[in-house]
Amino acid sequence: MFIDLNKPKSSTVPLLLLASIFTCGLTVSNAKATEVSFSGFTNLSLTYAEHDKLAYRSSLQKNGREGLSFAPDSILGLQSNIEFNDKFDAVGQIILQDRDNTQFANYIELAFLRYQIDRHWSAKIGRFSTNSYLYTDYRNVGHLLNWVRPPVEMYSTAGALGSMDGLQASYIQDADFGAVKVALSYGQSNFIDDVEGGELTIDYSELAVLNIELQSTDWRFHAAFIRSTLDNFDTVGIDDVKNLEGNVPPLFSPFARELVGNIVPDGKVITYASVGGQYNVDSLELNAELFDYDSDWVLAGGSVGGYISAAYQLGNVKPYLTLATHNRRLAPEVIDYERAESLLPPVAFQQLVILSAESNEAVRGASYDQKSISAGVRWDFHEAWSFKVQFDHFRTSEFGSGLFGVQAGLLTPKEELSLNVLSLSFTTIF
């Protein structure tokens, strides 16, 4: 894994903040009243996924892999906490893992400064978790999860908006059952990924997040709402797409406009809503989450999904079972071909299909529609170590395999497919 330090782009602020937190941790550790700690976690995971068309990946920002591989689910996380005094503290966290795009900013998960205003209120500035889902803020810490990884139907896309750069105000109030915490955040997030032939970047600007969490010692309920405006979309060939209307015969102009409007998302508003809960009673643990993502950008179209999972503690062993689903809302096509066919002469329609084939393939490759069943066992064989074995059976719909990669040289498969993944994982924290 090679990390590119030369192109921090718009993530300069969290990068500098992270550097300050880690170097501060090394240089001021003897200063009176300032307490510094370093910690970390690792997941050493071996996965086996054999398929003639699909390549397994656990996150959209990772490379698809086939056969035996340590890459999809192995992670090393390093963290520094600094408590300057009773009011101020800072946290920096970098996560080294497989990434399509190796810019250093892609590895920074946390880099924030926090001020404790009073008993109830606190504020953060920097890069922090959006807490979009129940486990977003520690989804990478395998040792704290029953699973080898959180359900991909819910969490594969979480990395795109897993953390954000901005400001957060949070309020906590004690309650009979425990506590209620409400947080409101505002800022932005810059998504960078690699695509064939170059990079894909997009800004989630005017990013506003509302989190509500009810905490007890035995259960946790979480709800989140995210709203953002998409901006500055850039990728290979985007200028050709933007200029398409002027380069096609007048007959195709309405369809060119439709294609450009669907591919170029600048100015479009997206929203996420999610609810989830974790419930422990004696040896039984239940987890369930639902999300509703509203977007009419065809390269990241609206969807709805979730999962339910049950685990049972038997001494140091915990078997678990999970059912998950991710259902798209938009058709996996760059323009409405049914409507186009009804409006155009057959020859012209065929020409339109050919002209739009490349962008249509991009849309198909970014369409997710699948469900899965996963079964596994976690064994806490040591105070600080656990071992997990997990089997996943995924089923994708027609042109719905976008959560996974496609084998080199192949187009997005049209047919419904199934993919089996076997994972062995050692996890620890330190």
Place this chain on the structure above:
Amino acid sequence: MEKQITFINSSTSLNLLRLLLGMFLIALVGVGVSVQAQESTPSNPDSLVVVVSTKNAIDTLDKKQLIDIFMGRFKSFPNGDFVTPIDYFAGSPQRKEFYELLVGKSERKINAYWSRLLFSGRATPPEKASSVPDIIQMMREDVNVLAYINASKVTKEMKIVYRFE
């Protein structure tokens, strides 16, 4: 352009998920009642007490307030003064007993809980003490220290703010 797609299987599985989540939320309401019941159960008397410095303004705390502090929800006493909770080192009999009495959780679960708070950036675990003299020293240096010790170890510099009974 925005065309709805309906997949019978996907829709069915989603409805099933919604149903299961609904059942789950109903279960959450039920567990709130059971947690209350557990907290009022009498436990082992005369073992551990929770203490502060005699210079601290706090005279008493209830169990809920202790949970709020030792489980990382609040960084201050109910009166707003900053609090420095002190834990015993991992594996010590006092630590195991304290968390069993406080929240009915094993030390492994407490460690996992604090790791979640740590790696999500929410809070850092309490400082650790290895002995009563350690705690006494910390209390001399910081009037905001809140610690648990065996009742027989309480000194004149400490006042008991909570007793497990």
